Structures are given as C-alpha cells and as structure tokens.
Amino acid sequence: MARKQSDYLAALLSDEAETAAPVPAVPEETKVAEPAPSPAPGRSDRARGTTLLGRESALARLASGEVRQVTQLLLDPAKVRIWTGNARHQALLNEENCRELIDSIIAEGGQKVPAVVRRIEGDPEHDYEVIAGTRRHWSISWLRANSYPDMMFVAQVAQLDDEAAFRLADLENRARKDVSDLERARNYAEALRTHYGSHLTRMAERLKLSKGWLSKMIKVAGISDAIIDAFASPADVLLKPAYALAQALDDARAAPAISSEASRLASEQRALRAAGASPIAASDVLKRLLDAPRVAQSAPRQEPYSWTTRHGRPALTVQSVNRQGVTIRLHAGSGADVEMLTQALRDTLEHLEQQGMGLQR
Numbered sequence: 001m002a003r004k005q006s007d008y009l010a011a012l013l014s015d016e017a018e019t020a021a022p023v024p025a026v027p028e029e030t031k032v033a034e035p036a037p038s039p040a041p042g043r044s045d046r047a048r049g050t051t052l053l054g055r056e057s058a059l060a061r062l063a064s065g066e067v068r069q070v071t072q073l074l075l076d077p078a079k080v081r082i083w084t085g086n087a088r089h090q091a092l093l094n095e096e097n098c099r100e101l102i103d104s105i106i107a108e109g110g111q112k113v114p115a116v117v118r119r120i121e122g123d124p125e126h127d128y129e130v131i132a133g134t135r136r137h138w139s140i141s142w143l144r145a146n147s148y149p150d151m152m153f154v155a156q157v158a159q160l161d162d163e164a165a166f167r168l169a170d171l172e173n174r175a176r177k178d179v180s181d182l183e184r185a186r187n188y189a190e191a192l193r194t195h196y197g198s199h200l201t202r203m204a205e206r207l208k209l210s211k212g213w214l215s216k217m218i219k220v221a222g223i224s225d226a227i228i229d230a231f232a233s234p235a236d237v238l239l240k241p242a243y244a245l246a247q248a249l250d251d252a253r254a255a256p257a258i259s260s261e262a263s264r265l266a267s268e269q270r271a272l273r274a275a276g277a278s279p280i281a282a283s284d285v286l287k288r289l290l291d292a293p294r295v296a297q298s299a300p301r302q303e304p305y306s307w308t309t310r311h312g313r314p315a316l317t318v319q320s321v322n323r324q325g326v327t328i329r330l331h332a333g334s335g336a337d338v339e340m341l342t343q344a345l346r347d348t349l350e351h352l353e354q355q356g357m358g359l360q361r
Helices: 003-019 045-064 098-106 132-143 161-174 181-195 200-207 211-221 241-248 257-272 282-298 340-354
Strands: 074-076 080-082 115-119 128-134 153-157 305-306 314-322 326-331
Touching: 003 045, 003 161, 074 080, 098 132, 098 241, 128 132, 128 161, 132 153, 161 181, 161 200, 181 200, 181 241, 200 211, 211 241, 241 257, 241 282, 241 326, 305 340, 326 340
Parallel strands: 080 128, 115 153
Antiparallel strands: 074 153, 115 128, 305 314, 314 326
C-alpha cells in the first residue's frame, strides 16, 4: 500500500478508535493470543527488573491510549455476511479469479492478513459483516467446502458507522485490479446519495479524491444496463472511454441510435458466447456505439414496413417507430380477416425486433 493510502487508513482507524466502545468478549474457541514468554532460568535480577519496567511501560502506553489493542477473531465464514456498501460484487467472485489467494492461504496454513468486520444485531444467521476482505471471506468459504473444513476466517473487529465503513472499503478496493471501474463508479454513486447527501465536494474531500475525477465516475455510473450489455463483460467498461460514451448518451438525438446499436451488439455477444467463440472486443464495441448516430443519419431512409395479403393488397403498414412506441395502420378493403391481421401483427413485431426497433429496446 502506498504511503499516502497508508496514512489515510491510519487516520481513518484512529478517528474511529476515539469513539469506539469496548471490544466484545471473544468466544473461547476463537481467541488469537500469544502467551508471554517466561523468563529464562538463571536470568539476572537486573534483567528481570528491565523486563518488568518494559511491561509496566507497555501497560502505561496502552492505558493512555497511545497504543491500541487489536482483537482478532477466528470466525466461521457462514456466520459473517458481506456489507452491501462494498463495491465488490460477491456474485462475480469464483474459484478462477480467487485462485491465487486460495493457493496462498493453503501454502501459508491459513489466512495471514485479517479482514475488517463489524458486529451486527438483529440477524439470527450472522454475527458480523465484512467491511474489507470480501475475497478473503469468499476464499475461506470455498476452502471449507473443498477439503479444508477447519479453515477459519481471520478478522479484526472495528466499530465503524456506514460512512467510515465505506471509506475503509474504498481504500482497500483502490489497489485492487479485480474491482472494475464500473463497480467502483456505481458504488460511488450510491454512496454519494446515501452518505454525503449528494454533495460531491464533501465526498471528494472525505475520500481525498479529485472532484473532477469523482464527477466522471458518477457520470459513468449512470450508463444503463441495456448499454452495458453490449460489452462482453462489465469489467470491459473503463473510465475514460466510458465517460465519452456517457456524454454521447446525453444527446437526445444520438441516444436512440446508440441504444439500438447496443441492442444489436448484446444479441451478437450472446450468440458468440453460445457458440464458444471470442466476444467482440471492448474497443470495437465502443467504436460501434459512438459511431451509431452518424451511421444512422447517413443511412438511406427505409420505406415503411408493409404487410400485404396474397392478393398484393397492403393490410398493415408501420407508420412510425420512436421512443414512445410503434404506430401501425390497418388498411380497410385489404380483404384480410381477423386471423390474417393477427398474423400480420406478429410478423411486423418480429421484423421490428430484428431491426433493433422492437418494443423491448
């Protein structure tokens, strides 16, 4: 961790320590403690005196608050839930992206770096929730279910309100490459409303972030899932190009074309996944989305879709397609009965869907 982030973390924990209540008693089977070494036989009185003075000094520093005792627990991960304010999506964690951490825990005989949790009440199934250490929690849970049933989740208990918990989780996630820009952006957008009353300046000051950079993250968070589905994975949505896309979507004239192209891209990505083929690269997806308004404007205007009977008479014509809906005209004198008109309507809706102009877009 960089020195600047380390200083920020120390300040965050020390702020909470000033108002922290006494740490709850640790269950007997979960205490992590090291017994004080006994004096070696034959030690001189002078050495014993020095040891006693050292202990008294350490106790005095602890009592004065200069040194803070930290309690670590060995917990069953099943009794610990994930705090909803964390940016990392627990559903996206799997054996593959946690493999390195799993191997490290096995090699070291257990989890060496404790997670940060806080005690919760009113939940009969859980005693704590994870503020920082989601991957460690998932990995220990996986190990317990796969040949290591005695593996315990090591955690440090902290007393944090939601805003302080968010700052702590954010600090840990900043250095994590497996937390995507989109995950962080949406996490920031939610925190802006929940913890900072939608005051961007205050949030930037509390997180020690650039207001301009944070503003871009909030902007990216507003991109809808319908557009994100055009990418092979949400992790492909990077801040800089995604910000340009978010700006383009602000144009009321460009947005429909971008949305239509996103729908086509999403269908193509699903087909490629089903076939086991490589997905469309993020750079190509972005280019197609940003080019969509220009392509739509330069494309020749299509004739209105018309459904005709076997006698060549138009029975149904699409008059307009826009964001409000589809306007359809049923022609009198076409000779089509109710069954034929019903089939005409089905064919028309299917045609519009294939063209990216359906009612589900």
